[in-house]
Amino acid sequence: MDLNSRIYIAGHTGLVGSAIRKTLESKGYNNLIFRSMEELDLTDQKAVNDFFHKEKPEYVFLAAALVGGIVANNTYRADFIYQNIMIQSNVIFACWKYKVKKLLFLGSTCIYPKNAPQPLKEEYLLTSSLEYTNEPYAIAKIAGLKMCEAFNTQYKTNFIAVMPTNLYGPGDNFNLEKSHVLPALLRKIILGKYLEEENWDAILNDLRKYPVNNTGNNYKKEQIPELLEKYGIKKVRSDYRNRKLHIPDEMKFEDIVNVAVWGTGKPLREFMYSPDMAAACVFVMENVNVEDIINLSHHKKRHDNHPPHFINIGTQEEISIKELAHKIRKIVDFKGDLVFDHSKPDGTMRKTTDITLLEQLGFKHRFNLDDGLQDMYDNYLKKPEH
Secondary structure, rough: OOOOEEEEEOOOOOOOHHHHHHHHHOOOOOOEEEOOOOOOOOOHHHHHHHHHHHOOOEEEEOOOOOOOOOOHHOOOOOHHHHHHHHHHHHHHHHHHHHOOEEEEOOHHHHHOOOOOOOOEEEEEEEOOOOOHHHHOOOOHHHHHHHHHHHHHHHHHEEEEEEEEOOEEEEOOOOOOOOOHHHHHHHHHHHHHHHHHOOOOOHHHHHHHHHHOOHHHOOOOOOHHHHHHHHEEEEEEEEHHHHOOOOHHHHHHHEEEEEEEEEEEOOOOEEEEEEEHHHHHHHHHHHOOHHHHHHHHHHHHHOOOOOOEEEEOOOOEEEEEEHHHHHHHHHHHOOEEEEEEEEEOOOOOEOOOEEEEEHHHOOOOOOOOOHHHHHHHHHHHHHHOOO
């Protein structure tokens, strides 16, 4: 790519796409192409075809997708498989039809089998069954990377698929029903902090910034406790005697805020700050071709004896959900209790990416989790109301 190349970012307003956009702009790329969801429905094949015919992008970042955490994936299973397959099929086909020089398709490490060895290597794809809770999304992403591979094989295209680990950062989704684990935990603990301070104005401001069921502007103070309790944030009477403290009988109880965390807290996860991920994507687009990945992968052939056409993007650093929750608790200065709800699913118990190929290609991430979390917290507090 050169600075004047026509570059289309599909999904430029999301967590991934916005980070890629900022990275490209910071490097001086000045011919970027965007379309909002209202302007271009990527599930509509004719609309996508007309767009490519008119704009003729030379390079494409395919970051548009329907995404979410365990709750969303398991609740909207049909939406996740249908919309993602339609989006990626239309865009990948148009990239071939209109001779795009290079495509970068963004998938997810959820493509790997539930019980795959750790860390996850590219050759583990399709070696056993997937995690059920996110199976529709994973199947869609597998279809996308396989579509890239098929076009490369049949038509000698330069379509690269990358599989990022769990991402977080500016522009993340803080919807309490549809967000991923890290932004969901951050918001719930922030709301828990406000509740223990009885800072009703702060809670109402939060609901205005990130509405719940699109009714954030209509809530009254007396409705807030019931709303928060729905999402596992509530004030309870805590017995000091359980803490083995010797105090007078009349002081044996206090009000304390509990924040519920799904599952046991034992699963291990890897998190990557979105600006790091975007830097990796732009690095791959600027410096890597499909042949480079194939050549590096020949000594790591898959179970079907073919080298992968995709690479992992991550940090290969892991942390338990419990440790993550307590790390956020410390940053927010929340003094209440974290309560792990064992009745809720844990998902895959461990999911850490092997990034050997990415590092061999020449990329290394910069941000550690502590710095990324602090920056995300600071940005969350700064977000203006709608």
